[in-house]
Amino acid sequence: MKYISTRGGAPALDFEQVLLTGLAQDGGLYLPETLPRFSADEIAAMAELDYPQLAQRIIEPFVGDCIPAADLQQIIVDTYAVFRHNAVAPLVQLGHNQWVLELFHGPTLAFKDFALQLLGRLLDYVLERRHQKVVIMGATSGDTGSAAIEGCKRCKNIDIFILHPHERVSEVQRRQMTTVVGDNIHNLAIQGNFDDCQAMVKASFGDRSFLPDDRRLVAVNSINWARIMAQIVYYFYAAVALGAPARPLAFSVPTGNFGDIFAGYLARQMGLPVARLIIATNRNDVLHRVMTTATYGRQTLEHTLSPSMDITVSSNFERLLFDLYDRDGAAIAALMSDFDRGDIQLSDAAISRARSLFSSYRVPDEETCAQIAATWQDCEYLLDPHSAIGVKAALASGLGAEIPVVTLATAHPAKFPQAVTRAGIGAEPALPLHLVDLFDRRERCEVLPLDLSAVQTFMANNLGA
Numbered sequence: 001m002k003y004i005s006t007r008g009g010a011p012a013l014d015f016e017q018v019l020l021t022g023l024a025q026d027g028g029l030y031l032p033e034t035l036p037r038f039s040a041d042e043i044a045a046m047a048e049l050d051y052p053q054l055a056q057r058i059i060e061p062f063v064g065d066c067i068p069a070a071d072l073q074q075i076i077v078d079t080y081a082v083f084r085h086n087a088v089a090p091l092v093q094l095g096h097n098q099w100v101l102e103l104f105h106g107p108t109l110a111f112k113d114f115a116l117q118l119l120g121r122l123l124d125y126v127l128e129r130r131h132q133k134v135v136i137m138g139a140t141s142g143d144t145g146s147a148a149i150e151g152c153k154r155c156k157n158i159d160i161f162i163l164h165p166h167e168r169v170s171e172v173q174r175r176q177m178t179t180v181v182g183d184n185i186h187n188l189a190i191q192g193n194f195d196d197c198q199a200m201v202k203a204s205f206g207d208r209s210f211l212p213d214d215r216r217l218v219a220v221n222s223i224n225w226a227r228i229m230a231q232i233v234y235y236f237y238a239a240v241a242l243g244a245p246a247r248p249l250a251f252s253v254p255t256g257n258f259g260d261i262f263a264g265y266l267a268r269q270m271g272l273p274v275a276r277l278i279i280a281t282n283r284n285d286v287l288h289r290v291m292t293t294a295t296y297g298r299q300t301l302e303h304t305l306s307p308s309m310d311i312t313v314s315s316n317f318e319r320l321l322f323d324l325y326d327r328d329g330a331a332i333a334a335l336m337s338d339f340d341r342g343d344i345q346l347s348d349a350a351i352s353r354a355r356s357l358f359s360s361y362r363v364p365d366e367e368t369c370a371q372i373a374a375t376w377q378d379c380e381y382l383l384d385p386h387s388a389i390g391v392k393a394a395l396a397s398g399l400g401a402e403i404p405v406v407t408l409a410t411a412h413p414a415k416f417p418q419a420v421t422r423a424g425i426g427a428e429p430a431l432p433l434h435l436v437d438l439f440d441r442r443e444r445c446e447v448l449p450l451d452l453s454a455v456q457t458f459m460a461n462n463l464g465a
């Protein structure tokens, strides 16, 4: 399997190389040159598989011969053994044709564990084999950071630096990052917002000279292809449980960086009967605006009750644009360079292609709280604010009248007690047992100004031997 850049100007890589990188040299994002496709019979047969077996089935073609099948299988089994639910990703029915897919049973209580528990183990495996040390640099609006730290903390060949926006993640999210002890783990609270943190990460991939020559820079954000790959699996898992391939269905996905929903798009390209993908955003609604106006632009980032989706530069949208423009790398390079200077207008062909599959919905904080309250009153099911945005969009779509609609429940409500309280639900959601003493643990974190050279100097000075 070969991977190519969305901007057409970087060398093609194999799976191991793409795992060990972030942005391509031309600033683009890597994607498989061709996607594996499953027939209806093959999809039907997936209903017999448990989650790790299904993951092996989906992931193996992407890894190719980079990792022997038996080793990959062990890595996948170990990855999903740490999840606290036997089904790994259980489906819960909320109403007629309305389902949530619970993706928060991993160690850090958000969907990021699905990919980052795997990514950590894959990195560990290939770095041992290569006798190589790498530096991870990641930006987080709250969930990627703790999942990456949890996924990579046991790997002695990794120094990990996670940038989060100072005082803009929930207290549980912050503590989940800053209380993990390890000389190779560094939390940097940046005096800026998530977009600023992500921009610093991307700039560092553009110029890696702040690191010694023998230290590779690796991404844990969804710009790393392996993140998206792992997230494709649960779309298949949910769909076959609800009758695919015989029965089509729709997914509603709380969206920020467009990684999770892009994984759903790829699942469809691989043969899954996904009738519609609903982009559910908070007030940071660049993606809703592009769907409704065909203009892809920037906006001022707003702080909401769903902080993990407080993102206005949506990295993976470029991966969709690549397909919308017939995989023309030069066209995407030109488009993204225009985007660096201002708003861009999608062509008629591109936007109508996007609209044929994607719908979008914007949910402000008051509606998020109202949805948390309504779902609680209706069936005593407690949604976190991100998942509530997904459910609200699913209901508003009206699709449930005809086909099952699955909302991805991307986080556990205990990560966001503020939103639950604002929704007027009496009880505070409890943290699972392994986190009950989270508020007693010692924190370690460095507050840094919004200054790329300060961040890079900190990183260079804090690399392990």
Ligand SMILES: Cc1ncc(COP(=O)(O)O)c(C=O)c1O
Pocket: 110, 111, 142, 143, 144, 222, 254, 255, 256, 257, 258, 259, 260, 261, 308, 309, 386, 387, 410, 411
């Ligand atoms: C809880 C939660 N929900 C939804 C999202 C949005 O996912 P994506 O960025 O892949 O669109 C994120 C983070 O990005 C998240 O942490």
Ligand SMILES: N[C@@H](CCOP(=O)(O)O)C(=O)O
Pocket: 139, 140, 141, 142, 143, 144, 145, 220, 221, 222, 223, 256, 257, 259, 308, 309, 315
């Ligand atoms: N919501 C994310 C933001 C980073 O997105 P990613 O999927 O590209 O890692 C977070 O919680 O950190």
